[in-house]
Amino acid sequence: MSRHARAQPSPKRRGAQGPSQRQLRAGELVRHALVEVLREEDFSDPALAGVSVTISEVRMSPDLKHALCFVEPLGGAHAAEVTAALNRSARFLRGQLGRRIELRFTPELKFVHDESFTEAERIERLLHDPRVARDLEPDDGA
Numbered sequence: 001m002s003r004h005a006r007a008q009p010s011p012k013r014r015g016a017q018g019p020s021q022r023q024l025r026a027g028e029l030v031r032h033a034l035v036e037v038l039r040e041e042d043f044s045d046p047a048l049a050g051v052s053v054t055i056s057e058v059r060m061s062p063d064l065k066h067a068l069c070f071v072e073p074l075g076g077a078h079a080a081e082v083t084a085a086l087n088r089s090a091r092f093l094r095g096q097l098g099r100r101i102e103l104r105f106t107p108e109l110k111f112v113h114d115e116s117f118t119e120a121e122r123i124e125r126l127l128h129d130p131r132v133a134r135d136l137e138p139d140d141g142a
Helices: 010-017 022-039 079-088 091-102 116-127 130-136
Strands: 053-060 067-072 108-113
Touching: 022 067, 022 091, 053 130, 067 079, 079 091, 079 108, 091 108, 116 130
Parallel strands: 067 108
Antiparallel strands: 053 067
């Protein structure tokens, strides 16, 4: 193989790499700052009044100008209303975020409901189903 004939990653592999270290660090920085803002600020929106929200993950775009925030209200109740209220308050939250973090650009925030908690609960129920437990028991007849 010649010196100039190096294997280049295919376009499919290049896009499937996942977030960079920079994106991960910025996402965690934004997540921690948003948790502080949500804990300290009072919101006029009734859907956010007295609601405890978990921000499980923040995914940053490669240019760090957009942040996708995965949220889950405590207990999972009224998730759609809380997510919609957070999206309505995104400009206010972005302003508060700009005062707390040091990034070149304060990212645009978009909030979505985190479905991983419901999926984990569904898998837990499946594992405790008597039919599945029966299949997982060791077979003594062998």
